[in-house]
Amino acid sequence: MLLGSVPQLDRVAIHLGPFPIYWYGVIIGSGVLLGLWLATRESDRLGIPKDTFIDLVLIAVPIAILCARAYYVIFEWGYYSQHPIEIVRIRQGGLAIHGGLIGAVLTGIVFAKKRGLSFWKLADIAAPSILLGQAIGRWGNFMNQEAHGGEVTRQFLENLHLPQFIINQMYIDGVYYQPTFLYESLWNFAGVILLLFLRKVNLRRGELFFTYLIWYSIGRFFIEGLRTDSLMLGPLRIAQVISIAIIIVSIIFIVVRRKMGYADKRYSEQ
Template sequence: MLLGSIPHLDRVALQLGPFPIYWYGLIIGSGVLLGLWLAVRESERRGLPKDTFIDVVLFAVPIAILCARAYYVLFEWSYYSANPSQIINIRQGGLAIHGGLIGAMITGVVFARMRGLSFWKLTDIAAPSILLGQAIGRWGNFMNQEAHGGEVTRGFLEGLHLPDFIINQMYIDGVYYQPTFLYESLWNFAGVIVLLLLRKANLRRGELFLTYLIWYSAGRFFIEGLRTDSLMLGPLRIAQVMSIALIVLAIVLIFVRRKMGYANKRYLEA
């Protein structure tokens, strides 16, 4: 559609009678499906039953969405306490990835124990899939014109050699904004490649997933500093605090698990 003289992409993909189908949901759903496909292929190579990750996703995705929304609402409680009817409205965004990760990891722990599987084996297999889903999901933010950075000029965006459809979508209420959604998406896609290559390096069990935490958190920390819509706790950006915490936790776990003998098995071992 047109806003002024700048063409914008409509956030509604389909209109089924009175029910709009938003690009945000379709893109996130596509990320989940592609990530699931990647995980299922690898899980078969690693000797797991074919339906293992299908079963994981059936539980983990709805729980992750609930936790992602609860996390977001918690840190925006001043708004949602005054507008409780909006708490369940996720059509316009409002899903915090760190909340989703917490929900997914708790689900993974419970699922692994119930199936008698190694949690670390599951998360190692899932790591590239999670990052792939995040990389694709950021394009849902693009369609919603959210998760952007501060004001810039059109010349700045053209200097990044971006296609017009991205530049135009970054024109919001008469101002151009920095496409931080794109920076994070590209960082995540690069991380997927790194993790896929590290599979062949036969790291110790658990360390592929912990590498994912380090990779994603490092990029998120710096990109978050450019954003204008960060969840805040006083003067602190919550995502940056979580990023530092996850990097420290991952590094500590790598050393502790090695020292205690919990990481003796390798990724490519049964």
């Protein structure tokens, strides 16, 4: 597709009759499937039936999407209260990862209790998969030309040695923007590598999940400061406030669980 003289990628992957299938959904779905593949491999190695994570994903993903949308709508209620029909239209984006994470964690707690499993063990196994899904999912934002930073020049982007298709896609309404989606995606991919390495370290149970929360939140805090589409609460960027809170709470949980003896088991123990 051409906008002006800059070639850009089409948001629509394919048309099934009159119904367009957007790249946003394709990419998000691909992230979920790759994350599930990674989790089922590890759960099988640790003696947990593969069907466990398949069942969990079938329940958690729809709930996480609903919570991610609800979170976004709540903080943009000034707009959606005037355009209620837009609430259900998520193909153009509008999913907040913190809302999805809340929904997924609550679902995982209930799921683990009903299955008689350790939530912390499931959370540790799932941590790299969740971060992998987030890393891939940011490319859905890229296709939608959203979650970007402030205005920059084309020369700035070329100085980053980015492929031309990324530079061109960052040309929106006559202006080039900083590719914050890419910064976060790369940060998340690096986090996946870290978490996979830490599996071998055999941390105490639950701490791999908290490491994921801390790693993601550090990156999100700094990258959020570059974005132009942040959800706001007065003068505060909500994602930055939540990120700081998650880091603090995660550290507290690690310390308290160790002192109280709740983290005596190791990651690989049955």
